[in-house]
Amino acid sequence: MQLKIKSPAKINLGLFILSKREDNYHEILTIFHKIPFYDEIEILENKKLEIDFIKDGKVFQIENNTILRGIIELSKLTGKSFNLKIRVFKRIPIGGGLGGGSSNCGVILKFLNNFYNLKLSKNDLIEISKKIGSDVPFFILNESCAIGRGRGEILEPFNSNLKCFINLFFPNKILSTKEMYEKIKTYDNKEDAERKILNIKKAIEENKLELLKENFYNAFESVLDEELLNYKKAIENLNFDLVFLSGSGSTFVALSKNFKIFSLWIAENS
Numbered sequence: 001m002q003l004k005i006k007s008p009a010k011i012n013l014g015l016f017i018l019s020k021r022e023d024n025y026h027e028i029l030t031i032f033h034k035i036p037f038y039d040e041i042e043i044l045e046n047k048k049l050e051i052d053f054i055k056d057g058k059v060f061q062i063e064n065n066t067i068l069r070g071i072i073e074l075s076k077l078t079g080k081s082f083n084l085k086i087r088v089f090k091r092i093p094i095g096g097g098l099g100g101g102s103s104n105c106g107v108i109l110k111f112l113n114n115f116y117n118l119k120l121s122k123n124d125l126i127e128i129s130k131k132i133g134s135d136v137p138f139f140i141l142n143e144s145c146a147i148g149r150g151r152g153e154i155l156e157p158f159n160s161n162l163k164c165f166i167n168l169f170f171p172n173k174i175l176s177t178k179e180m181y182e183k184i185k186t187y188d189n190k191e192d193a194e195r196k197i198l199n200i201k202k203a204i205e206e207n208k209l210e211l212l213k214e215n216f217y218n219a220f221e222s223v224l225d226e227e228l229l230n231y232k233k234a235i236e237n238l239n240f241d242l243v244f245l246s247g248s249g250s251t252f253v254a255l256s257k258n259f260k261i262f263s264l265w266i267a268e269n270s
Helices: 066-078 100-115 122-130 136-140 177-183 190-206 209-215 219-223 226-236
Strands: 002-020 026-045 050-055 058-060 084-089 145-149 154-158 165-170 242-245 252-256 264-266
Touching: 002 100, 002 136, 002 190, 002 219, 026 100, 026 165, 026 190, 066 100, 066 122, 100 122, 100 136, 122 136, 145 190, 154 190, 177 219, 190 209, 209 242, 219 242, 226 242, 226 252
Parallel strands: 050 084, 165 264
Antiparallel strands: 002 026, 026 084, 026 145, 050 058, 145 154, 165 252, 242 252
């Protein structure tokens, strides 16, 4: 057996932080949107479970990675061992706010369920994925988009009709999600956030980029340092229709109806 599957990135089209919860997570409201930018995962039969990551031809390991944690949970539920060599060819920047690790876990859980005929339901897989990370359940869905509530794991899926070029700019600077949340001291109004997120959903479904621009907001942009704010301004000077931070960063997304400059642009120095 030697199989290859694609693991898509996501962007957040709007991200509101509504409160801090008693469990120390934050209550958020967002829209996840898959994009055609992928890690490629190669799966081979093996004598034991091994997971390698490959970037620019170099093999490395990620301790306690999302794929491993997901497979452990799947094994607990099914009683089955998965003796596989899994090789993840990374294109999605690590720590860039594009959901690469969450996607890797989600697509592997779906693959294993189908390949081994485990007969787990979508809800079973979502329950497993919730234990791994707040973004992982989104990658269990077949739909291209979802409104995310709670920690991001309560999902309302829908499909996108948005037609524009997506450009990704990675400043070669990893931002810790935990540290970004710690910088948030004020919270967004729930009613205003609900209104805006529904307008963004309408914009995505009806391909209305102007409506998306009018309602777009990412709470993490309010706590960016001067270096990253200047980085964003430099991208805006290229005259895209909309430039924004994806998730907690550090990747910036630039949308344009008319032109594409880069699919992924990585700064050599930050």
